[in-house]
Amino acid sequence: MKSELILKVDCFNLKDTLECGQCFRWEKDNEEDNTYIGVLKDRVIKVKQIENKLYIDSSNYDNLESVVKKYFDLDVDYYKIEKVISTFDENIKKAVKNTSGIRILNQNFFEMIMSYIISANNNIPRISKSIKDISQKYGKKVIFENNEYYLFPTAQELKNVTEEDFKKCGVGFRARYLKNTVKAILENKIDLEQIKRLDTKEAKEELLKLQGVGPKVADCILLFSCERREVFPIDVWVERVMHNLYFKNSTKRIRKNDILEYANKNFGEYAGIVQQHLFHNIRNNLI
């Protein structure tokens, strides 16, 4: 592809970054190998990585470089971060080596809230399909290379969507949570812009007020759209891998809080990045 924008990248693996479970809207291009097409907040992006270069096309070239850099966290030194977290212990060292170049994306706040509410007790293919359905029905249409894509709708655009409407998008019992969350945001019972300015603990408390948002979902939202790299979302996979790696010989029953405490103490400000490596490793039988 003849790309309008080419960026040099270090310590970046596009495939692992897009396939490690933090995002739901990227698809492989049918026509070109190792090329992905995704919908960011206000545009469609086509991106391909060859060695240390990203080749990018888009439906919208306004500020494209800064949009892409922000989304893929390209202004942060992951080489340094991976070097630091590799010193934590041999497990992390091995995991990071296996999936080096995973970056934590900076995704749209509202989209992450809705997406991770949908994720509860669900599987990734179905989560992706529901998000796609919601976008197609209620989001703005964007034409890119003669194909139709849809932005994830704003809260305002979902104003009149009923519980039944959401159910038609395959979200099941979560339909009520989605509807109530949209309502809470539109009625300013929760202020998204303000949450971004709060410290992590307070921001989490605010997010927990939303129906369908528990501790794990709140942590995912904070990690994947608010640059809070210190949070450590614990789902069934992370619980499993942490148990295998650090609590196997424990005699007492291990709770999530025990795992969280361990992560905070040992992984510190980069716990979220460690978590993403562990998640991708365990899901792909790498560790």
Added chain:
DNA sequence: TGCCAGGCCTTCC
């Protein structure tokens, strides 16, 4: 068929 899926809500001690 029954179990599981990037958990959370509700009920009941």
Added chain:
DNA sequence: GGAAGGCATGGC
């Protein structure tokens, strides 16, 4: 505050 049970839906 903590332990159960239920929950929509599709894939295996």
